[in-house]
Amino acid sequence: MPASVFSIKRNHYYFAIFWISWSIVHIWILQDRGYGFKAACIDSVVSNALLAGISLLVITTMRHYLPRKESVTYLFLLCIGLGLVWFGCAKLALSYVADEFVINSFNESVAVRVAIAIPVFGCVILMSALRYTLEEQKEQERRNGESERLVRDAELYKLRQQLQPHFLFNSLNSISALIISRPDEAREMIQQLSDYLRNTLRKEEHLWVKLGEEIHYLELYLSIEKVRFGHRLSTVIQCGDAACEMKLPAMLLQPIVENAIKFGLYDTTENITISIECFAGDRLLTVTVKNPFDPEVTFPKKGTGFGLNSVRKRLFLLFARNDLLSVSTDEHIFITQVKIPQ
């Protein structure tokens, strides 16, 4: 709901100043037409106080109820109705406070007075409608801006996740180190990094790809890590022909393997082995990723954490099942298993 016109203090003054000036003009006109000063004052105060009061009521009501295009006729009728109400009230009020001269003169000039009151209400209605519509639009724009910003932030976050700046810059640093001493390896690594990045950027999440293809890119990723960490990393990938032909959502395994690298390689100091085993079952593809972890540094008891929540969420969105991703530990080995229904 837009803010009330009167929430701005300045508007109080404008409203008061307008009606006071209007009343003074009213008195001046009546005196011109032969009213005494007191009679003119009574007439003016009663008429204009009621006009102002009804206007106030209209402005406040419009805040809660904004007329739409289709009710223009209705608004016109409303103006006439308000004009008549005003007339009734004014007549009633005058009968209490004014003398016969004022009442009679009032009755004689009914047509003119109502003819003035109706456009006054028309203006009030139009102005407040305009004002509140503008406010509402501004509010709407603000909300749109906000939600756009949220979407943009989420996209940026996703992109950043995909590109893994830490991995990227460290890989570039390794290349920089290799260029002089082992230029062939440097060139090879640039090739691998490019293929890996191209795949990351190309893949759309809703795409289903063959496991064999996905494994190829994981091998690229792992071979880059092998250059970075030298002899510390070895990998074992088992993927039979049947499994390689099976399909899975693109980039589903990537975060699982990244996770294995993070806890198995980045957070340990020994030589380690990361294994990926793929098994083709009956209408079910099972992929098991194993990595060691350092129990001194990593505390797997802290739930499934380990950055696998996004994988779990994605599997749930795809298959409406929560049992497709499971994690377990065996001594100092962390085991992630994902099942993909075919």
Add this chain to the structure above:
Amino acid sequence: MYKVLIIDDEPLARSIVREYLKEYSQIEVAGECADGFEGVKAIGQYQPDLIFLDIQMPKINGFEMLELIDRPPSVIFTTAFDEYAIRAFEAHAIDYLLKPFNKSRFDKALRNWLSQRNADGVTPFPSDLLSTAVQTPLQQSRVVVRIGGKIKIIPTQDIRYIEAADDYVKIHTGSDSFLKNKTMQYFEQLLDARQFVRVHRSYIVNIQQVTRLEPYEKENYIAILIDGLKVPVSKTGYLKLKQVLGL
């Protein structure tokens, strides 16, 4: 002759620093370390004048490693991408190298250090850098301590309470207690304020450990922990505790 250590978990990253250092005859590479544990040991052993230090490393990161050293040498940080660290460096006007860096950028940082070193001897390490740099999600979840030659990582959820002990603080976990050369104020800032409350000038308590509060003398209280231990609570500590517990 200045002694230098290169501490980075990637061998190629270390080799690039070594290569860039070749032409500096006044500098000798005393050693290379692949993680923070090795770093602590080597710094104790070689007493280097300068270390090149990576931030993200296995076991403990570069900042945690520096925390364990009583008088850290000069440091040139090298990092690939670490928003928290870079914010801390910028805040303290500390030079750092963003990987990958070229020779001229490296030379600039090193010449800077050499000229400062020649001008006023040892430049003191800005210890307030660490208190800014440790305010990362990772470091708010654990505390690294050194017991003799050993280094231990304590998850903050295992901390029952922390007690002031002269120039040190004593961190109590279920089974042990560890001394660390830091102030109470440091831990009050570091630890998650929703879980740890400074209930007394000399005590910070893990609120998940508190079973009940008992009045004790005038306006003071005593907090009874799960294992029956009693921790004094001052008047202001009591107010803070009430606020965190939502009473």
